[in-house]
Amino acid sequence: MATYIIRRFFLMILTLIGMSILIFVMLRLVPGNISDILFDAAGMVNEADKARLEAELGLDKPIIVQYWTWISGLMTGDLGYAYVSEKPALDEILPRIPVTAKLALLALIFSVLIGVPLGVISAVKQDSILDYSLRVFSLSGLSLPSFWLALLILMAFVHYFGWIPIYTDKPASIWHEIGLLSIPALAVGFRASALIMRLTRSSMLEVLRQDYIRTARAKGASTASVNYNHALRNAVLPVITIIGIEAAFLIGGLIVTETVFNIPGVARFLVEAIRWRDYPIVQNLVMFIAVVTVVVNFLVDMAYVLLDPRIKYDD
Amino acid sequence: MATADHQAELTRAGANINSSWSRFTYYVRRYPLGAAGALIVIAFVVIAIFAPFFATLDPTTTNARTSLAPPGGQHFLGADFMGRDMWSRIVYGARISLMVGIGSTVLGCFFGVIIGLLSGYYGGWLDLITQRFIDIMQALPLLVMALLMAASLGPSLENTIIAISIPIIPHVARVIRSNTLALREMPYVEAAKAVGMSETKIAFRHVLPNTIAPLIVLGTAQLGSAILTEASLSFLGLGVPEPHPSWGRMLSESAAEYVRTAPWLVIFPGIAISLAVFGTNLLGDAVRDILDPRQRS
Numbered sequence: 205m206a207t208y209i210i211r212r213f214f215l216m217i218l219t220l221i222g223m224s225i226l227i228f229v230m231l232r233l234v235p236g237n238i239s240d241i242l243f244d245a246a247g248m249v250n251e252a253d254k255a256r257l258e259a260e261l262g263l264d265k266p267i268i269v270q271y272w273t274w275i276s277g278l279m280t281g282d283l284g285y286a287y288v289s290e291k292p293a294l295d296e297i298l299p300r301i302p303v304t305a306k307l308a309l310l311a312l313i314f315s316v317l318i319g320v321p322l323g324v325i326s327a328v329k330q331d332s333i334l335d336y337s338l339r340v341f342s343l344s345g346l347s348l349p350s351f352w353l354a355l356l357i358l359m360a361f362v363h364y365f366g367w368i369p370i371y372t373d374k375p376a377s378i379w380h381e382i383g384l385l386s387i388p389a390l391a392v393g394f395r396a397s398a399l400i401m402r403l404t405r406s407s408m409l410e411v412l413r414q415d416y417i418r419t420a421r422a423k424g425a426s427t428a429s430v431n432y433n434h435a436l437r438n439a440v441l442p443v444i445t446i447i448g449i450e451a452a453f454l455i456g457g458l459i460v461t462e463t464v465f466n467i468p469g470v471a472r473f474l475v476e477a478i479r480w481r482d483y484p485i486v487q488n489l490v491m492f493i494a495v496v497t498v499v500v501n502f503l504v505d506m507a508y509v510l511l512d513p514r515i516k517y518d519d
Numbered sequence: 520m521a522t523a524d525h526q527a528e529l530t531r532a533g534a535n536i537n538s539s540w541s542r543f544t545y546y547v548r549r550y551p552l553g554a555a556g557a558l559i560v561i562a563f564v565v566i567a568i569f570a571p572f573f574a575t576l577d578p579t580t581t582n583a584r585t586s587l588a589p590p591g592g593q594h595f596l597g598a599d600f601m602g603r604d605m606w607s608r609i610v611y612g613a614r615i616s617l618m619v620g621i622g623s624t625v626l627g628c629f630f631g632v633i634i635g636l637l638s639g640y641y642g643g644w645l646d647l648i649t650q651r652f653i654d655i656m657q658a659l660p661l662l663v664m665a666l667l668m669a670a671s672l673g674p675s676l677e678n679t680i681i682a683i684s685i686p687i688i689p690h691v692a693r694v695i696r697s698n699t700l701a702l703r704e705m706p707y708v709e710a711a712k713a714v715g716m717s718e719t720k721i722a723f724r725h726v727l728p729n730t731i732a733p734l735i736v737l738g739t740a741q742l743g744s745a746i747l748t749e750a751s752l753s754f755l756g757l758g759v760p761e762p763h764p765s766w767g768r769m770l771s772e773s774a775a776e777y778v779r780t781a782p783w784l785v786i787f788p789g790i791a792i793s794l795a796v797f798g799t800n801l802l803g804d805a806v807r808d809i810l811d812p813r814q815r816s
Binding site: 226348355359451452460474 | 552651652654655656658659660661662663666667668670671743747750751754755756757767770778779782785786789792793794796797800801804
C-alpha cells in the first residue's frame with residue numbers, strides 16, 4: 205500500500221507540473237496582451253511607450269524565461285504583481301479565499317444533506333411513483349443552470365420580502381454570515397446534490413442485490429435494519445469518491461453564483477481577471493484551482509483505501 | 520388463459536417486435552421518461568431549424584418605444600431593454616444553443632475517439648503519454664477549462680464551439696480507450712491479424728465500429744452539459760458574442776437589475792435553457808439504459 209500511495213503522490217506532482225505548462229501556454233495564445241488593452245483603453249498609440257510597458261511587465265522576454273520566473277516565484281511565494289491593481293498577486297488572491305471556501309463547504313454540506321437521503325429513499329422505493337418523481341427532481345437539478353437558480357432565488361426575495369440579501373464582509377455574527385452565505389450555497393448545492401442523489405441511488409440498488417443483504421433478510425432483520433445497517437454503509441463508499449468530482453462541479457457553480465450574488469470570492473475574481481487579461485492573477489488562480497481539485501482527488505483516493513478494507517493495492 | 524398471459528409477458532419484454540411501429544410503442548412504454556426527453560429534444564430541433572416560421576418578429580430589430588415592454592400584445596413574452604422581441608430571440612437562441620451544443624459535442628467526440636482508439640489499441644509509450652496528458656486536462660473543472668479556452672481564443676461562435684469541445688475530449692478518450700483495451704483481445708481481432716490485416720486497418724475497421732454504442736451514450740450525455748456550458752460562458756460574457764441571440768447572454772444582460780423591474784427577461788430564457796438540457800438529459804439516460812445494459816439503473 206505504501207508503494208501505491210507514493211506512486212499516486214508522484215503522479216499528482218507530475219499532473220500539476222503538466223498543468224502549469226498547459227495554463228501558461230494557453231494564456232500566451234491570447235491575441236493581444238494587457239499592454240494592448242491598456243493602450244486601447246487609454247487611446248495611446250506611441251510604440252515606444254508600449255515597448256516600455258511590455259518591458260516593465262516582463263512580456264518582452266522569451267516565453268521559457270517568463271515561465272521559469274513564474275514557477276520559481278511560486279516556490280518562494282512570490283506570485284508577481286497584478287497588472288490591474290499593481291498590488292502583489294498574493295495579496296489580491298489570499299483575502300478572497302476564505303469566503304469562497306466557506307461557500308463551497310456550505311454547498312457541499314447542503315448537497316450531501318439533500319442528496320444522500322433522497323438517493324436512499326429513491327432506491328428503497330425503486331420504480332414507485334416516489335422514485336420516479338425523485339429521479340425527475342434530480343435530473344432537473346442537473347438541468348437548471350446554477351446562475352439561473354440564483355437569479356430565481358433573488359427574484360423570490362424581491363417578491364416576498366422586498367429586499368435582496370446583500371453580501372457584507374463584516375457580518376454581525378457567525379449566524380448572520382451563515383444565513384447570508386447559505387442562500388448562494390443552496391443555489392450551488394442543489395445542482396451538486398442531484399449528482400450525489402443519482403450516485404447514491406445506483407450504488408444503493410447495487411448493494412441491495414448482494415447476497416449478504418438476502419442473508420440479512422433471511423435471518424429476520426427488520427427492513428430498516430437491512431436498509432440502513434447493511435446496505436447504506438456499503439453504498440456510501442462510492443459516494444465518497446464522488447466528492448472529488450464534486451469539488452470540480454462546485455467550482456464551476458461558484459464561478460457563476462458569486463457573479464450573480466456579487467460575492468467577492470476567488471471564483472468571481474477569476475472571471476474579472478480573465479476579462480482584463482491579468483496574467484499573474486489568472487495563471488495563479490487557475491493553478492490554485494487545479495491544486496485544490498488534484499489534492500482533493502488524491503485525498504479521496506487515500507480515504508477510500510482506508511475506508512474499504514476489501515481493496516488491496518499491491519502493485 | 521396461460522397462453523394469453525404468456526403472450527402479454529412476451530410483449531412486455533419486447534419479444535414481439537415485428538414492425539417499426541411496435542418497436543416504437545415498446546420503447547415509449549418501457550422508457551416513458553426517455554420518450555418525453557426525445558419529444559422535448561425533437562421540439563427544440565424543429566424550432567431551431569424552422570426558426571423564421573416560429574419567430575413573430577426579427578430577433579435583432581431594436582425599437583426604443585417597446586423597451587422593456589411587459590408580456591402581452593405584440594411581444595407575448597415581453598421585450599428587452601432594446602425593445603427586441605423576447606419570443607423571437609428565444610426561438611433564434613435555440614439555433615445558437617443547438618449549434619454550439621451539437622458542434623462542440625461532435626468535435627470533442629471526434630478527437631476523443633481518435634486519441635482513445637490509438638492510445639488503447641497501440642498502447643506502449645504513446646498510451647503512457649496520452650494518459651498523463653488526459654490526467655492533466657481532467658484536473659481542471661470543465662467550466663474553468665472552457666473559460667480559459669474561450670478567453671484565449673477570443674469571442675466568436677466558432678471559438679465558443681472549440682472552447683467547449685476541449686474539455687469533452689479527455690472524457691471521451693478515456694472511455695473509448697478502456698473499451699478498446701477490451702476489444703483488442705477479441706477473437707475477431709486475432710483473426711484479422713492472422714489473415715495479415717494491417718494494425719491501423721484493424722483499429723479502424725474492426726475496433727472502431729464496436730465503440731459506437733458507448734460513444735452514442737457519451738455523446739447524448741455530453742450534449743446537455745455542452746448546452747449548459749455555453750449558457751454559462753455567455754452569461755459571463757465570454758461566450759457567443761452579439762448579434763447572435765444566446766440564451767445565456769440574454770440572462771447576463773438582464774440579470775441582477777431586471778430581477779426587480781422586468782422579471783420576464785430573467786424567467787423565459789432560463790426556462791428555455793433548463794428545458795433543453797432537461798430533455799437531453801432524459802434522453803441521455805434512456806439511451807444509456809438501452810445501449811449499455813451493464814449500467815442499467
